[in-house]
Amino acid sequence: DAKTTQPPSMDCAEGRAANLPCNHSTISGNEYVYWYRQIHSQGPQYIIHGLKNNETNEMASLIITEDRKSSTLILPHATLRDTAVYYCIVRVGLNTGTASKLTFGTGTRLQVTL
Amino acid sequence: DAGVIQSPRHEVTEMGQEVTLRCKPISGHDYLFWYRQTMMRGLELLIYFNNNVPIDDSGMPEDRFSAKMPNASFSTLKIQPSEPRDSAVYFCASSPTDQPQHFGDGTRLSIL
Numbered sequence: 001d002a003k004t005t006q007p008p009s010m011d012c013a014e015g016r017a018a019n020l021p022c023n024h025s026t027i028s029g030n031e032y033v034y035w036y037r038q039i040h041s042q043g044p045q046y047i048i049h050g051l052k053n054n055e056t057n058e059m060a061s062l063i064i065t066e067d068r069k070s071s072t073l074i075l076p077h078a079t080l081r082d083t084a085v086y087y088c089i090v091r092v093g094l095n096t097g098t099a100s101k102l103t104f105g106t107g108t109r110l111q112v113t114l
Numbered sequence: 115d116a117g118v119i120q121s122p123r124h125e126v127t128e129m130g131q132e133v134t135l136r137c138k139p140i141s142g143h144d145y146l147f148w149y150r151q152t153m154m155r156g157l158e159l160l161i162y163f164n165n166n167v168p169i170d171d172s173g174m175p176e177d178r179f180s181a182k183m184p185n186a187s188f189s190t191l192k193i194q195p196s197e198p199r200d201s202a203v204y205f206c207a208s209s210p211t212d213q214p215q216h217f218g219d220g221t222r223l224s225i226l
Contacts, residue, residue: 043207
């Protein structure tokens with residue numbers, strides 16, 4: 001699976017959009033971008049994933065550049081409860097008939113402040 | 115819906131003792147994963163099962179670690195004998211085929 005690079009930490013004011021970047025310049029054509037987050041003392045939580053089109057769900061939006069070498073996770077209105085470590089993971093995706101082996105890096109520690 | 119359930123939430127024991135961690139996956143999920151998280155090494159995959167069969171145990175650190183899945187609703191991770199360097203948070207996760215994984219809240223293990 002392709003390696004990802006994320007900033008170690010970011011701050012965001014409550015109510016503002018949090019934009020978390022991820023570089024994955026060696027991504028292959030069949031690899032998806034996944035985002036998980038881990039709130040203190042909890043297990044990782046799935047947020048969103050995508051292949052090449054932008055995706056949106058009730059939690060966040062995922063913007064993937066046209067060359068797929070980077071992506072941005074957007075939390076449109078961050079709250080204090082969004083304070084967590086956010087992991088960007090690239091892996092071979094769906095319809096492979098095999099389980100997803102997730103390789104977690106160090107992630108971005110997002111601190112949402114008042 | 116009930117999520118992945120792990121027990122115990124916390125375990126403190128002395129070096130040399132046997133430790134058993136338990137996991138109940140989400141009903142209908144055919145994949146089960148065991149991870150370990152430490153400050154030094156982050157979150158690492160130890161082993162995963164498909165339909166109760168171990169598929170990849172390359173992440174298991176050594177023979178002191180063993181994992182079983184006797185049925186679709188239960189799995190154990192056992193450490194015997196335990197050592198202080200095994201202290202970590204152990205997570206269990208489950209997923210349907212080709213779908214995102216759902217994690218439990220982990221077992222915080224301290225070996226004295």
